[in-house]
Amino acid sequence: MALTRLFPSRILSDRAAAHRAMARAALFSDSSAATRLKRYSHHAEKARALEEQAGHPLHVVYLASTGTRLEIHAPTWQDAIRRTGRPDACVVEQTAAREFTVTFDPDCPTIIDFRARYASPAETLRWALDTVLHQAGVSAGAGGAS
Secondary structure (H helix, E strand, C coil), X not given: CCCCCCCHHHHHHHHHHHHHHHXXXXXXXXXXXXXXXXXXXXXXXXXXXXXXXXXXXXXXXXXXXXXXXXXXXXXXXXXHHHHHCXXXXXXXXXXXXXXXXXXXXXXXXXXXXXXXXCCCHHHHHHHHHHHXXXXXXXXXXXXXXX
């Protein structure tokens, strides 16, 4: 599992500010007008995209029936799940080496904590996703597990 950044929106807004500065600098560089415009447009577009991302945090969503991991920028975890359009979508957070918190059903939120003493993190995650499938009433195992 990747480490979660402490302040992702601040990092993104700092990067956006840097691209805005590069866009302004491109206007006054010692290049042709076409090159300056191209550089300005590139950095301005990058700044706009980063500012948009900074407004919406990143949520890690799993599709329990396939085990597919998605990263979705959305205002809330409920919106991230709704954007998938799948009843088996859930937000998974790894809280320790073999511990996961799984949240699903945005209309009636359900949170389940999973801890395994001897299982691998992958097995613990698979059990968590299978439990989501059972709770959501969806058939098929996570990642084809039996």
